[in-house]
Amino acid sequence: MQTLSSRFLALLFLLIPFFAHADTQPLAVPAPAIPHVVPSAPQVSGTSHLLIDFDSGKILAEKDADSRVEPASLTKIMTGYVVINELTNGNMSLDEMVTISEKAWKMPGSKMFIEVGKKVSVRDLIKGMVIQSGNDASVALAEYIAGSEEVFAQLMNKYAKALGMNNTHYMNATGLPHPDHYTTARDLAILTKALITKFPEEYKWYSEKKFTFNGITQYNRNKLLWQDPSVDGLKTGHTESAGYCLVSSAKRDGMRLISVVLGTNSMEKRIQESQKLLNYGFRFFETHPLYKANQRLNDVKVWEGSKDVLGVGLKNDLFITIPRGQYKNLNIETSLQPEIVAPITTGQELGQLHVSLNGEVLVEQPLVALSDVEEGSFFKKLIDQIKRMFSSIFSFLD
Numbered sequence: 001m002q003t004l005s006s007r008f009l010a011l012l013f014l015l016i017p018f019f020a021h022a023d024t025q026p027l028a029v030p031a032p033a034i035p036h037v038v039p040s041a042p043q044v045s046g047t048s049h050l051l052i053d054f055d056s057g058k059i060l061a062e063k064d065a066d067s068r069v070e071p072a073s074l075t076k077i078m079t080g081y082v083v084i085n086e087l088t089n090g091n092m093s094l095d096e097m098v099t100i101s102e103k104a105w106k107m108p109g110s111k112m113f114i115e116v117g118k119k120v121s122v123r124d125l126i127k128g129m130v131i132q133s134g135n136d137a138s139v140a141l142a143e144y145i146a147g148s149e150e151v152f153a154q155l156m157n158k159y160a161k162a163l164g165m166n167n168t169h170y171m172n173a174t175g176l177p178h179p180d181h182y183t184t185a186r187d188l189a190i191l192t193k194a195l196i197t198k199f200p201e202e203y204k205w206y207s208e209k210k211f212t213f214n215g216i217t218q219y220n221r222n223k224l225l226w227q228d229p230s231v232d233g234l235k236t237g238h239t240e241s242a243g244y245c246l247v248s249s250a251k252r253d254g255m256r257l258i259s260v261v262l263g264t265n266s267m268e269k270r271i272q273e274s275q276k277l278l279n280y281g282f283r284f285f286e287t288h289p290l291y292k293a294n295q296r297l298n299d300v301k302v303w304e305g306s307k308d309v310l311g312v313g314l315k316n317d318l319f320i321t322i323p324r325g326q327y328k329n330l331n332i333e334t335s336l337q338p339e340i341v342a343p344i345t346t347g348q349e350l351g352q353l354h355v356s357l358n359g360e361v362l363v364e365q366p367l368v369a370l371s372d373v374e375e376g377s378f379f380k381k382l383i384d385q386i387k388r389m390f391s392s393i394f395s396f397l398d
Contacts, residue, residue, distance in 0.1 A: 246271065291317070
């Protein structure tokens with residue numbers, strides 16, 4: 001009986017923890033982390049294509065982006081860029097009247113239907129070029145600005161070089177075929193970003209859906225303007241040899257993408273493939289502004305200077321494009337030079353900013369001085385040199 005009682009007490013002892021926690025919630029088991037999966041970029045027909053984020057420059061999809069191709073009427077993006085530069089530089093105004101030459105009037109291909117000898121405003125010619133893709137309007141503007149289309153093409157090439165369009169060369173203002181007239185998908189993206197960045201107000205012309213001139217109404221050939229309300233530009237192009245091309249840009253929830261699709265086999269296909277790229281970029285990626293240019297990100301110790309502390313930051317705004325839902329996993333670190341000694345000049349590189357995601361480095365940017373620091377007085381320098389010497393000794397002993 002004593003043995004049975006002992007066994008009962010032992011069993012009761014073992015069950016005490018169970019009863020003690022009977023009314024509490026069971027221990028939570030952490031759910032396994034689910035990796036964020038981004039599918040491969042979609043297959044896109046045509047000779048080449050490129051999809052980039054406007055702010056960060058992140059490439060989200062590409063195929064043969066550096067292959068030289070015939071730009072066709074995408075040439076007019078550069079024609080417009082030169083024209084708008086002339087306007088903003090004060091070399092002409094929108095209300096100035098241009099006398100139409102016989103060459104401009106006779107241009108083959110797409111037209112705004114200007115007449116030889118008539119006067120047309122710069123404003124109307126720009127809209128005829130941007131909205132109606134008029135070859136006649138493009139030549140009329142080129143001749144008005146540079147005296148001839150040939151000299152205007154030289155201006156186009158100078159602007160291309162200044163923008164870093166290293167695989168582009170222009171022979172005319174229209175995009176009519178020529179063996180030495182070529183560009184690439186990447187260069188077109190560079191040009192598009194420059195146009196939107198430098199001329200945001202004038203860029204709005206590229207979203208206009210129709211234009212009426214001389215009693216004739218023509219509609220913008222970029223049908224994405226009707227299909228996708230986030231699309232606000234930019235330009236179509238087509239010749240038999242170039243195929244059907246489209247450079248487009250769209251903005252959703254503060255994120256802007258630039259899509260370049262070249263060499264498709266139909267008007268419908270260039271729209272379809274461009275929409276495919278834009279939807280992919282917006283669906284699976286997000287862009288965040290991290291820091292502004294010249295924003296004070298850190299303070300550093302300065303030795304032997306007129307002041308002891310100096311702010312450091314970035315030269316340019318920093319945006320980051322990452323897979324959707326991954327912002328919380330970003331890791332941002334800084335590394336600075338071990339000893340910073342005056343004199344220091346504004347913009348001098350003093351360290352690095354490192355941005356990584358799940359162990360992969362995404363961006364590295366130099367940290368630069370945000371102000372000058374002159375040399376300190378003789379005694380300030382002497383004191384700091386003594387401090388540095390003792391600091392080195394104690395560091396060595398440690």
